[in-house]
Amino acid sequence: MLNLTNVQIVYDNTIEAVREASLSVGKGSIVALLGSNGAGKSTTLKGICGVLYPEDGEIKGGQIIFEGRPLAGLPPDEIVRTGAVMVPEGRRLFDQLTVEENLVMGGYTRSRADAKRQIDMVYSLFPRLVNKRTTVSGYLSGGEQQMVAIGRALMSAPKLLMLDEPTLGLAPQITEEIFEIVARLCRQDGMGILLVEQNAQMALAIADYGYIMENGRVVLDGPADKMLRNEDVREFYLGFGEGGSRKNMRDVKHYKRRKRWLS
Template identity: 55%
Template sequence: MEPLLSVNNLEVIYDKVFLAVKGISLEVPQGSIVTLLGANGAGKSTTLKAISGLLGPERGEVTRGVVRFAGRPLDRLPSPRRVALGIAQVLEGRRVFEHLTPEENLLAASTMHRDGAHVRSLIDRIYGYFPRLAERRSTRAGYLSGGEQQMLAIGRALMAEPRLLLLDEPSLGLAPRLVQEIFDIVRRINQEEGVTILLVEQNARAALAIASHGYLMENGRIVMAGPARTLRENPDVREFYLGGGSRMDYQRVKHYRRRKRWLA
C-alpha cells in the first residue's frame, strides 16, 4: 500500500549556500504516527517546511528530490494549495494570535469552510479534546499558559480538517506533566479522527511512546530508522537520546559517531 506521505532523496539549501537537508528519504503510512527525532539544528524543522511549502519566507528551497502526498508530487505547489489537499503544520513556538481569544483564533482558521454549522461543530470537537480552551475561550490568547497556547495551535490546525498533521516540537518549553497531556491528546486525535501525524521532536522518550515508527536525523541526514520499539531498545538511542547512559566523554562520542556512520 502506498504511504500517505513519501519523501525521496530530499535536499534543501538556504541562501543558495547552506545545505541543511542532505538527501533524506522517509515514509509516513496512512493513519500512523511517525516521529522525526534529532538534536537542535539537525534539519528536522526544515524537512517539515519542505513538506508544507513554508521554506520560501526563510530563503530556503528544495534543490533535489520529490515529496509526494497521496501519490501526488508537491513540487512548486504553494502552501495554501497543500493545505487544501489536506496538509496542516503546527509551527515551533506556537505562534497564536495573541490579541485574539481562543475562539477567535479558531474562527480565523476556518476561512476555507462556508457552512457556519460545520465550523461550530469543528470548534466544539476541538473543545472536546482541549477542555481548558473551552474554559478560557473568552481570554486573550496572549494570557494563556504555554501549554494552553500549544493546545490552541494544534486546535487551529485541526480546523482545516487535515489528513496529515505536521507537529514541530510540541513539547518545547513545557513541564513534563503538560507534555504527557498534550501527547495523550495527539494520540487520541490520531485514533479517533484518523489523522496521520508526522511529529518532529527533541524529546525522544515522549515521541517514541506514541509513534509506531521513527527516524533519527543528524546533521541533515537520516542516520537510523525503524519501528519505535526498536529505536527505544537501541543502546545508542538509549544512551544519547533517552538519557539511559552515564556522563559522556570525548572518546565515547567519537566511538558513537563511528558506529552511526556504519549504521547509516
C-alpha cells in the same frame, strides 16, 4: 500517505540543510522525527508545508508526495487544502486575537458549517479552552497556547498533522496531556502524525516508527519499540550509557557517533 524521497533543501543557494532525506508516514500512524538542534528536522517540516520562502529556503532535489500528489512548488494554502497541516515550533498564535478568533482563522479553508463542527471538536479535545474562548491568546499559559495552536491546525480537518516541538517548555502534566491527545487523534480518527520532538523517550513511547536525523541526513530508522531498545539511541538520545547508567546529556551531544551510522 506521505513519502519523501531523497529530498534536498538549501538556504540562500549555499547552505545545505537537508541532504537526500527520505521518510514516510502512513495513515493512522505516528512517526517520530528525532535529532539534535540543527539536524534539519524543522526544515524538513517547512519543506513539506511550503513555508521555506521566508528564510530563502528552497527544495533543490527529491520528491515530496502526499496522497499521490507532489507538494513541492505548491503555495502553503493549497497544501493545507490537500490535508497536510503543521503546528510550528513556538506556537505562533495571533496573540492579539482571542482563543476562538485564532480557531476561526485556522478554519479559513472550510465552510462556515464545517468550521462550526471543527470548533466543537476542538473544545471537546481541550475542554479547558471552553472557558477561555474569549480570552486574548497572548495572556494564556504556555500549555493553553499550545492547545490553541493544535486546535487551530485541526480546524482544517487535516489528514496529516505535523507537530514541531509541541511540548517545548511545558510542564510534565501538560506534556502528557498533549501526547495523549495526539495519540487519540491517530488511533481514533486515523490521522497521520509526524512528530518532531526533543523528548525522544516520550515521542518513541507513542510512535509506531522513528527516524533520526544528523547534519541534514536520516542516519537511523526503525520501529519505535525497536529504537527504544537500540543501544545507540539509548546512549545518544535517551541518555543511558553502558550498563544502564544515566549519562550527562552534554557528554552525549559531543560523543562521537558510531561510524556505521553515517556509512
